[in-house]
Amino acid sequence: MKNNRIKKSKLSNFKNKLDFWATNSEEGGWNISSTDEGSQKMLENENEKQIKIQTGTEVVDDFVIDEDTSDDERMIVNMGPQHPSTHGVLRLQLELEGEVVRRVKPIIGYLHTGMEKTGEELNYFQGPTNTTRMDYLSPLFNELVFSLTTEKLIGIEVPKRAETIRILMTELNRVSSHLVALATGGMDIGALSMMIFGFRERELILNFFEKTTGLRMNHNYIRPGGVAADLPDGWQKDVEEILKIIPEKLQDYDDMLLDNPIWKGRLQNVGILTTEECFAYGVTGPSLRASGYSWDLRKSQPYSGIENYEFDVPTLTEGDVFARWRVKVLEIFESLKIIEQAMNNMPKGPYKVQDKKITPPPRKRLDESMEALIHHFKIYTEGFKVPEGDAYVAVESPRGELGCYIVSDGSAKPYRMHVRGPSFCNLQALPVIMTDSPIADAVAAIASLDPVLGDVDR
Amino acid sequence: MNPEIISTTTEEYKELIESLKKDGFEMMVDLTVVDWFRKKEPRFEIVVQFLSTSKNSRRTVKVFVNDEDLTIPSITDIYPSANFYEREAYDMFGIVFEDHPDLTRILMPDDWEGHPLRKNYGSGRIPVQFKNAPKVD
Numbered sequence: 001m002k003n004n005r006i007k008k009s010k011l012s013n014f015k016n017k018l019d020f021w022a023t024n025s026e027e028g029g030w031n032i033s034s035t036d037e038g039s040q041k042m043l044e045n046e047n048e049k050q051i052k053i054q055t056g057t058e059v060v061d062d063f064v065i066d067e068d069t070s071d072d073e074r075m076i077v078n079m080g081p082q083h084p085s086t087h088g089v090l091r092l093q094l095e096l097e098g099e100v101v102r103r104v105k106p107i108i109g110y111l112h113t114g115m116e117k118t119g120e121e122l123n124y125f126q127g128p129t130n131t132t133r134m135d136y137l138s139p140l141f142n143e144l145v146f147s148l149t150t151e152k153l154i155g156i157e158v159p160k161r162a163e164t165i166r167i168l169m170t171e172l173n174r175v176s177s178h179l180v181a182l183a184t185g186g187m188d189i190g191a192l193s194m195m196i197f198g199f200r201e202r203e204l205i206l207n208f209f210e211k212t213t214g215l216r217m218n219h220n221y222i223r224p225g226g227v228a229a230d231l232p233d234g235w236q237k238d239v240e241e242i243l244k245i246i247p248e249k250l251q252d253y254d255d256m257l258l259d260n261p262i263w264k265g266r267l268q269n270v271g272i273l274t275t276e277e278c279f280a281y282g283v284t285g286p287s288l289r290a291s292g293y294s295w296d297l298r299k300s301q302p303y304s305g306i307e308n309y310e311f312d313v314p315t316l317t318e319g320d321v322f323a324r325w326r327v328k329v330l331e332i333f334e335s336l337k338i339i340e341q342a343m344n345n346m347p348k349g350p351y352k353v354q355d356k357k358i359t360p361p362p363r364k365r366l367d368e369s370m371e372a373l374i375h376h377f378k379i380y381t382e383g384f385k386v387p388e389g390d391a392y393v394a395v396e397s398p399r400g401e402l403g404c405y406i407v408s409d410g411s412a413k414p415y416r417m418h419v420r421g422p423s424f425c426n427l428q429a430l431p432v433i434m435t436d437s438p439i440a441d442a443v444a445a446i447a448s449l450d451p452v453l454g455d456v457d458r
Numbered sequence: 459m460n461p462e463i464i465s466t467t468t469e470e471y472k473e474l475i476e477s478l479k480k481d482g483f484e485m486m487v488d489l490t491v492v493d494w495f496r497k498k499e500p501r502f503e504i505v506v507q508f509l510s511t512s513k514n515s516r517r518t519v520k521v522f523v524n525d526e527d528l529t530i531p532s533i534t535d536i537y538p539s540a541n542f543y544e545r546e547a548y549d550m551f552g553i554v555f556e557d558h559p560d561l562t563r564i565l566m567p568d569d570w571e572g573h574p575l576r577k578n579y580g581s582g583r584i585p586v587q588f589k590n591a592p593k594v595d
Contacts, residue, residue: 053541053559058538109563109567279511282537394487403487
């Protein structure tokens with residue numbers, strides 16, 4: 001009897017396995033319905049308000065219904081989460097009429113790893129290791145905003161050299177991030193050479209990052225109180241090379257794409273976002289500037305001494321995918337200007353604050369001084385205490401306003417650490433730019449917003 | 459740039475937001491919650507950041523929400539960008555936003571229990587299994 005039971009359970013186990021793999025068979029059919037449960041229904045039972053959001057007509061009503069389409073052509077399709085042109089694990093529920101997108105519902109959370117919860121368990125010294133992994137294409141901005149918020153809470157100012165290194169590194173990061181945006185944007189539309197070009201030029205900058213910080217991504221380089229290490233010997237040569245090569249290559253991109261009728265035909269008048277809609281959905285960064293509103297936190301609310309540099313804010317008025325692509329190219333030129341100025345005016349001096357309670361002493365001092373050893377031990381075991389209070393600081397990341405809100409209860413760990421990711425907010429504008437256009441244009445529209453899912457889900 | 463901080467109550471919250479919108483604060487930039495578990499009463503503090511691009515200034519609105527009540531009016535009809543943020547606050551802290559068009563979980567799976575960013579929610583590892591997927595060992 002007992003034996004029999006074991007056999008039975010073994011058999012059912014086997015059947016389960018079979019069901020799992022053979023979902024095409026008639027008996028395994030229940031599996032299909034259970035694993036994608038509700039996927040077709042999510043768009044159906046909804047109220048008027050939701051439909052307005054999903055058709056992108058909440059702010060400006062430009063919804064056009066072609067009367068000819070019958071219900072047979074109406075179809076609900078899941079795009080993603082595993083889809084190459086959704087830039088990660090973004091899932092979109094689309095209602096299609098023939099080939100035209102009518103309604104869009106973005107579904108996120110597939111990359112959620114609870115970084116804000118983790119941030120409450122790491123001290124301020126460890127904090128940048130966590131935040132740098134959020135927006136993995138512009139990690140230095142995440143470190144910068146965390147460090148600036150912490151410094152604001154403590155009330156310290158970093159030395160001039162640290163500020164200039166921060167500007168130099170973040171602007172290089174903006175160039176590399178925009179290059180990826182151009183590359184993947186080109187790839188989604190079918191300009192595969194653009195993809196290879198963009199990643200090739202980005203490699204130059206990543207090599208410099210590797211030389212300076214030790215890593216290509218997730219650097220943990222900008223820390224509260226300054227930066228982790230000084231620039232390597234002969235860094236000017238590398239930066240000069242970047243400054244020489246990238247404009248040449250950008251010229252190549254322009255020769256290839258700017259007057260290219262196919263490129264223009266695919267991108268112009270696609271995915272239009274008006275200034276009004278940008279404000280309503282909180283869209284910032286290049287997308288806002290492409291919609292004809294000149295707003296850049298580097299100019300209006302400067303951080304880290306960026307008000308001392310000369311640069312322009314490129315603004316275009318069309319608000320379509322082409323304008324968003326063009327603004328990114330122009331911004332690279334402006335960033336290169338800032339990099340050149342930072343390189344030529346690099347001040348001498350310490351690269352982190354000399355307060356031994358906040359930044360660890362150099363390795364050499366540990367062998368000589370007992371106090372240095374104590375400070376070193378204290379910082380690496382307990383971290384430093386930050387006075388009670390809360391602060392919100394925002395910087396201009398390649399995707400828009402990147403904010404950090406930290407609440408401190410006077411201990412060495414943040415009581416609450418919240419990061420306002422620009423991609424999270426920009427994603428809300430997806431229905432506006434995707435609806436009423438063919439699904440092939442929708443892909444271009446997603447790429448133009450340049451969402452990074454690590455930043456969306458955190 | 460230091461934002462000006464305005465504290466308000468849940469009753470006056472919506473009126474205040476409407477007046478901010480009229481004052482030229484075009485963007486609601488951020489909405490988040492702080493859980494003052496056993497430290498402050500009422501327990502939840504909602505922190506909303508506003509930005510005015512025309513005046514180049516910021517405002518922070520702070521509202522305390524009671525642990526028993528947990529409800530606050532939604533501001534999605536004034537600022538559509540609040541949609542995702544309010545869903546995130548609901549997901550992570552369990553704050554209920556009245557008249558929100560689609561108040562569902564946004565980052566966690568639909569059938570998740572508990573609200574992860576609350577202070578009394580442990581941060582241990584939880585075995586994660588995909589929804590209704592049969593176990594394969």
